[in-house]
Amino acid sequence: MAHRRLPPLRALEAFMRIVRLGSARAAASELALSPSALSRRIGNLEDFVGKKLFTRAHQSMQLSDEGRAFFNAVAPHMDALALAVESQSENLRLIRLHLGVLPLFGGQRLFPRLAELRKLHPRLHLDIDTGPHLLDRVGDTLDAAIVLMREPDPAYHAVRLDHNRVHAICSHDLVAEIGQAPDIQALSKQTFLIHNELPDSFVAWKEALGLVGLEPAAIDHYDSGQLILEAAAQGLGIAIMHDDHFKRASDKRLARLFEETPVESPYSYWFICRPRALEQRPVRLFHDWLVDAGL
Structure with missing residues (x-):
């Protein structure tokens, strides 16, 4: 059986970071790379797939249509690969999410579904905080929060969970x-x-x-x-x-x-985190489950 060539994994990681963080600068900072080193990794990936994944202008990188299609095709498999490695790794420790939640949302909507999350990701454990000023503590003592508010500050990554009467x-x-x-x-x-x-x-x-x-x-x-x-x-x-x-x-x-x-x-309930927190495995796992579960 012929072996398929794998793309350069470091270049693929750089690509995924740029898309998910929405910024080449943020991705370079997360990966501890210079902008030129990050650009070289993306260039290597573009050479491998034979497509321009980004358009470059004024020292910024914008995802192209081909880049968006590539991301949509590859992202589920990257997540599946991470899950497969996690399931076969006996030495991985528990991963923890420090989550702020309003008590009523927790009691009515989150806790009745948490058994599903535990079954899907048994290594993921939640530390629940129902204290005051949840939004102000996101990115500090909290990894993420579910809050009740109007439109959130664009500095956060936010997912609206409902519309209410x-x-x-x-x-x-x-x-x-x-x-x-x-x-x-x-x-x-x-x-x-x-x-x-x-x-x-x-x-x-x-x-x-x-x-x-x-x-x-x-x-x-x-x-x-x-x-x-x-x-x-x-x-x-x-x-x-x-x-x-x-x-x-x-x-x-x-x-x-x-x-x-x-x-x-x-007001609506919103899931809130800092954009770069999505690259943290517990935040990403909970975020994706929350969106798919339709709480």
């Missing part, structure tokens, strides 16, 4: 008391429960229902979505939360107020 959620007794027609006088006597991560959701909800002038009796702020839902179930107020939170809670004590009125949320 805002709902007013409360006990059945409170729904019966208020009724299903928005009444600003009735609502002004109520307490509203607002999550610290969703400050503008109440504004969006009031605007959509034509209640811009609503001033409730009180607004209570929480840093835990789970506790907001429990407070609402206990009749302590009206929680302004995402419809997805309501559905996944499956709490028969809760009901939606004015449920026929759709209100688009200003």
Whole structure:
């Protein structure tokens, strides 16, 4: 059987880094190469495949159409090769991901699926952090985080995990008391429960229902979505939360107020990491699983 020629693996590694980091400069820094040495590696790979993988202009390298097609064809096999080597390597240690997660997302969406991740990548273990200021700690004490926010800073690599609608959620007794027609006088006597991560959701909800002038009796702020839902179930107020939170809670004590009125949320859940962190194996494994799993 004839042996197929393999491409120069160091050149292939350089190519993959440039594409995934989105920058030749960042790739050179990661590989501890000079720009000219990186360029030579790419030149060797282009000679091997007989295609121009990048266009070069003004000291920058832009992926060509042929380069994009090459990446799409090769990337799955590179990942499969890494997994194959990992599965046959008895001396590999556990790999750890330091992940920041909001507790409600963790309880409702992440933990019910983590057994799938463990089966797929048994060496990958997660250190979970539900502390404050998750975004500020990404790239420092956290490898990545799942946060609830508007549009993230373009300095991060970000994947939007959902689109949401805002709902007013409360006990059945409170729904019966208020009724299903928005009444600003009735609502002004109520307490509203607002999550610290969703400050503008109440504004969006009031605007959509034509209640811009609503001033409730009180607004209570929480840093835990789970506790907001429990407070609402206990009749302590009206929680302004995402419809997805309501559905996944499956709490028969809760009901939606004015449920026929759709209100688009200003916020989504996002997976966030620093771009160069995608080259770290635990981040890449979790990122790819999260996207494929459709959490």
